Amino acid sequence: MRIARFLIIVVAMGLVGLGGFVAYAWESEIDPIDPPQRTAFDPALVKHGADLAAVGNCNVCHTAPGGKVFAGGLALPTPFGTIYATNITPDPETGIGRWSEEAFVRSMREGVDREGNHLYPAFPYDHFTRVTDEDNRALYAYLMTREPVRAETPANELPFPIDQRMVLAGWKLLFFDEGVYEADTAQSQTWNRGAYLAEGLGHCGACHSPRNALGAVRTDAHYAGGESEGWTAYALNADSPAPIPWDVDALTHYLHTGWETRHGVARGPMAPVTQNLGVLPDTEARAIATYVASVMREPTPEKRQRAEALLAAETAHPPGVQVQSAGSQTAPVLPADAQRGAAIYAAACSSCHDAGRPLPYGGLRLDHSTAMYGPTPANPINVILNGLPAPEGERGPIMPGFAGSLDDGQIVDLLAYLRSTFSDRPPWEDPGPLVARLREAGVEAGVYALDSGSAAPANPSKQETTW
Amino acid sequence: MVALTVNGTRHEIEAEPDTPLLYVLRDECHLHGAKYGCGLGQCGACTVIVGGEAVLSCVTPLLLLENKEVTTVEGLGTIEQPGPMQQAFIEEQAAQCGYCIPGMMMRAQALLGRNPAATDGEIRAHMEPNLCRCGTHMRIMAAIRRAGELMQTSGRAASADAPQRAG
Structure with a gap:
């Protein structure tokens, strides 16, 4: 009897607990509205929203390859399963046409859809929660005046219990810090603007910070570097691997144009970010750069010294010719794989990378390349395999891919040479399996060449070009 | 010397290992289908197939092609x-x-x-x-x-x- 009573109490307590959780997790539905007329929105507000959407990079996730912009359907592979980006055009049935402004603002602030379902944090509301009501209103005006596209979003492919959206309430309890950005009054206006954009709409930390086992951005490792779609997102804090430390001017140029003479080229998932920022006045890029440069902090004397040596070497001799860093008087003997890589470099890479012609029309001096100093060889492997696709309708660096002419072993040899010649870091550990995996993933694995038909920059005035 | 199979025919090529495949095809094999455009792998006029993949022959050095199968438009x-x-x-x-x-x-x-x-x-x-x-x-x-x-x-x-x- 006693045991039975005990069990009843346990079950009752469990039910109360569950009930409490359900009550906690419950979010109310916001009533659907009749889709507003386009003319209901102030054109100036719409334009402002377009600029903000560019910062938010909305078009990149909410557009399927070859699909209509903002119509969703892009598969986002996560460690937990595949999540499909939703249709955020104002289509009343399959998009957000029946969402009121209140519902839109709640989704950005709280990660809850109009019907009250918790959203998966693949939608980076952990960052978007920092966006002000005013900016959300502009974004809403912009999205609600786009062309409505009828496109059902495919069902997510997630295992139980992650497929239960109620679970996300628990995730939020653990990891979600809701609230608008609060200005740091000790910092300049530009810095605060940059921090607001970077921490909010720009959601830089979604890729440039590591995530924990439950997929949440680790707040204890802010900008310590992360991973995105088979690419390494380099650290943006004091651990930035850039051999020539970034400063505000260099970062501004990079964010605004997608390349920087002494650092390299935005590629992979970063390419559309810079392409989107490029349609804005460069004051926005400068604000973000001001903030990010302050997170990186002043370079250490050691880093500064290395940069000075590299810059001095720039005038003294072409790269690839005199190996090893400044100070070594004799060229060290390369290991066998690096020697084979040296022959490949001399024959296939040197004609552009050692031509002494600066970006964007010449190849980057690889001793200036962040990729050579990175924690993983993922980015150089992707670039060697697939090259840098030509950006649409603008000048920018391009590189042919070598997937067809270099086999995995030749790429491994080349990497050994690149790492030992152009950086002062120890060799990458056995890049062979990674080369094979990235080759298998192919161009689809996040080598973006935005074409105007799908993920066009949010700037509505951008002229459509055809192939 | 590098052994190269082009359109099913085996060639023994006497050339520096860094010679671009395009020059080998045009000057050694006398196959003039592949064209010199930019010489930088940016225009595609020199495209041939190596082992089933499209390859820019102007930026592909001979040393990478040992025992590989090359197909040109003549093939x-x-x-x-x-x-x-x-x-x-x-x-x-x-x-x-x-x-x-x-x-x-x-x-x-x-x-x-x-x-x-x-x-x-x-x-x-x-x-x-x-x-x-x-x-x-x-x-x-x-x-x-x-x-x-x-x-x-x-x-x-x-x-x-x-x-x-x-x-």
């Missing part, structure tokens, strides 16, 4: 018996000056060899590296579509590795 057929890709380009008259066309055909062949039913979107994305400055793109698109149809209906060799030979 897709002959004047008397053009292959489906060549036939389609003739039927669609998909050339103006024609300089880019061998490269176009080879890049398209690499795609259709894998998938003769490629969609327009796939063809456009795949052909992106190859430039044509005459502006014949719509005819090139039509020719590639037609080549895909020919490969599917006639059962003729879609694969560049097994080219139709005259005789």
Whole structure:
């Protein structure tokens, strides 16, 4: 009897607990509205929203390859399963046409859809929660005046219990810090603007910070570097691997144009970010750069010294010719794989990378390349395999891919040479399996060449070009 | 010395290992289909197929090609018996000056060899590296579509590795 009573109490307590959780997790539905007329929105507000959407990079996730912009359907592979980006055009049935402004603002602030379902944090509301009501209103005006596209979003492919959206309430309890950005009054206006954009709409930390086992951005490792779609997102804090430390001017140029003479080229998932920022006045890029440069902090004397040596070497001799860093008087003997890589470099890479012609029309001096100093060889492997696709309708660096002419072993040899010649870091550990995996993933694995038909920059005035 | 198989014929090439494949094809093998355009791998006029993949021969050094199979536009057929890709380009008259066309055909062949039913979107994305400055793109698109149809209906060799030979 006693045991039975005990069990009843346990079950009752469990039910109360569950009930409490359900009550906690419950979010109310916001009533659907009749889709507003386009003319209901102030054109100036719409334009402002377009600029903000560019910062938010909305078009990149909410557009399927070859699909209509903002119509969703892009598969986002996560460690937990595949999540499909939703249709955020104002289509009343399959998009957000029946969402009121209140519902839109709640989704950005709280990660809850109009019907009250918790959203998966693949939608980076952990960052978007920092966006002000005013900016959300502009974004809403912009999205609600786009062309409505009828496109059902495919069902997510997630295992139980992650497929239960109620679970996300628990995730939020653990990891979600809701609230608008609060200005740091000790910092300049530009810095605060940059921090607001970077921490909010720009959601830089979604890729440039590591995530924990439950997929949440680790707040204890802010900008310590992360991973995105088979690419390494380099650290943006004091651990930035850039051999020539970034400063505000260099970062501004990079964010605004997608390349920087002494650092390299935005590629992979970063390419559309810079392409989107490029349609804005460069004051926005400068604000973000001001903030990010302050997170990186002043370079250490050691880093500064290395940069000075590299810059001095720039005038003294072409790269690839005199190996090893400044100070070594004799060229060290390369290991066998690096020697084979040296022959490949001399024959296939040197004609552009050692031509002494600066970006964007010449190849980057690889001793200036962040990729050579990175924690993983993922980015150089992707670039060697697939090259840098030509950006649409603008000048920018391009590189042919070598997937067809270099086999995995030749790429491994080349990497050994690149790492030992152009950086002062120890060799990458056995890049062979990674080369094979990235080759298998192919161009689809996040080598973006935005074409105007799908993920066009949010700037509505951008002229459509055809192939 | 590097042993190289081009269009099914084995060649022993005496050249520096850093010699671009394009020069080897044109100067040593006397195959003039692949064209010199930019020399930087940015225009696609020099495209050939190596082991089933489209490759820019002007930036591919000889040393990478030991024992690999190279196919050039000459390997897709002959004047008397053009292959489906060549036939389609003739039927669609998909050339103006024609300089880019061998490269176009080879890049398209690499795609259709894998998938003769490629969609327009796939063809456009795949052909992106190859430039044509005459502006014949719509005819090139039509020719590639037609080549895909020919490969599917006639059962003729879609694969560049097994080219139709005259005789």
